Amino acid sequence: MNTAHPTITTPVTPALLRGFLDLEPTAHGLLPHRLPARARRQIPDEQLAMAEAQPSGVRLAFRTRATTVELDTLPTKRAYLGLPAPADGVYDLLVDGRLAAQSTxxxxxxxxxxLASGAAELTEGPPGTARFTGLPASAKDVEIWLPHTEITELIALRTDAPVELAPDSGRRVWLHHGSSISHGSNATHPTAIWPALAAAQGGVELLNLGFGGSALLDPFTARAVRDTPADLISLKLGINIVNADVMRLRAFVPAVHGFLDTVREGHPATPLLVVSPVLCPVQEDTPGPLAPDFTQGTVRFKATGDPAERAAGRLTLTVIREALARIVEQRAADDPHLHHLDGRELYGERDYAAWPLPDEVHPGPEGHRRIAENFARHVFATDGPFAARPDRAPD
Incomplete structure (x- = not known):
């Protein structure tokens, strides 16, 4: 910290944070969650428990003249047995909405x-500090976006000038639910995940409920969406259902209806967009489950189901897209604020040819940018389902 100015410690409180649904007190500080406590008590596996505690889209927001900012945290990082250790997660600091500095x-x-057995082992380590220096001394709005793939316990915020709460932006709140691609898999830093990029282009406040491997139509997730204030809602559904092989078509269709029914209980007239899966060649016409493939020295994925079993109700991305389109068409007759978008409009054949999926399932950084651009073009455009309509009040 700059010794020419006194160090000011500001308690991390809910008022300083955006993009979370719950804060859990820990021995070190506060742990942001993206599902409420009631939902967490119903989580049946470690995958979702880990994913919802990774703060994708969660950020601190404040106003200050500080030139130096320090954030003490205790991260919990994820590694895979037999693979090189991943790079430390990145903290993005934005000044007046623009990326100004990064730290780890x-x-x-x-x-x-x-990955073969699903077993996990935790090795404990010490807290650390994300440090940002050389910031402009003028009054400015600052956001610190937390690493999207590291569970992050918040301990202390220190600055060399006082901190004030950020003013209300007045922007609409966009709640998005999806899978690992929405969570940010293979994105290099937290403001480079496609929902963050799309939110910036659309001029909205992001609440990201993208959960790696866990967009499985869980009723407790639907209730969390139902009970959370939002002006815009999108649900990107289907790919985890296929790659986990958890349903057949007979169960999938009523499960989608039930999920939408629950969301509509709390948001009866909110613009609601159902997005089907983006292109993923290994699962287009081959059922899951997915299995990791290490034969090329890095983790890739392959579908292990039998395409012949589609006739018996086994799900593929092609089947999912057709089902979601039918469901939305049926419901839209009585729900004029319900919309559908084919995920291949976000990432399709031409996008795959230009920017292939590095592990056959998740896009790389350029893929995230392309998805965000296409989402903004289709959804936030003046004729899109999320177009700003000043005369429309939220639910």
Whole structure:
């Protein structure tokens, strides 16, 4: 910290945070969650428990003249048995909405996952500090976006000038639910995940409920969406259902209806967009489950189902897209604020040819940018389902 100015410690409180649904007090500080406590008590597996605690889209927001900012945290990082250790997660600092600095926190806990068995082992480590220096001395709005793939316990915020709460932006709140692509898999830093990029282009406040491997139509997730204030809602559904092989067509269709029914209980007239899966060649016409493939020295994925079993109700991305289109068409007759978007409009054949999926399932950084651009073009455009309509009040 700059010794020419006194160090000011500001408690991390809910008023300083955006993009979360719950805060859990810990021995070190506060742990942001993206599902409420009631929902977390119903989580049946470690995958979702880990994913919802990773703060994708969660950020601190404040106003200050500080030139130096420090954030003490205890990260819990994810590693995979037999693969190189991943890089430390990135903290993005934005000044007046623009990326101005980045930092990392070394150390912390490490959860090592065996992809073959699903077993995980936790190794504990010390807290660390994300430090940002050389910021402009003028009054400015600052956001610190937390690493999207590291569980992050918030300990202390220190600055060399006082901190004030950020003013209300007046922007609409966009709640998005989806899978690992929405969570940010393979994006290099938290404001480079496609929902963050799309939110910036659309001029909205993001609340990201993208959960890696866990967009499985869980009723407790539907209730969380139902009970959360939002001006715009999108649901990107289907790919995890296929790659986990958790349903057949007979169960999938009523499960989607039930999910939408629950959301509509709390948001009867909010613009609601159902998005089907983006292109993923290994699952277009081959059912899951997915299995990791290490034969090329890095983790890739392959579908292991039998395409012949589609006739018996086994799900593929092609089947899912057709079902979602039918469901939305049927419901839209009585729900004029319900919309559908084919995910291949976000990432399709031409996008795959230009920017292939590095692991056959998740896009790389350029893929995230392309998805965001296409989403903004289709959804936030003046004739899109999320177009600004000043005369329309939220639910």
């Amino acid at each position: 926190v070394t150390g912390g806990n490490v959860r090592t996952i065996d």
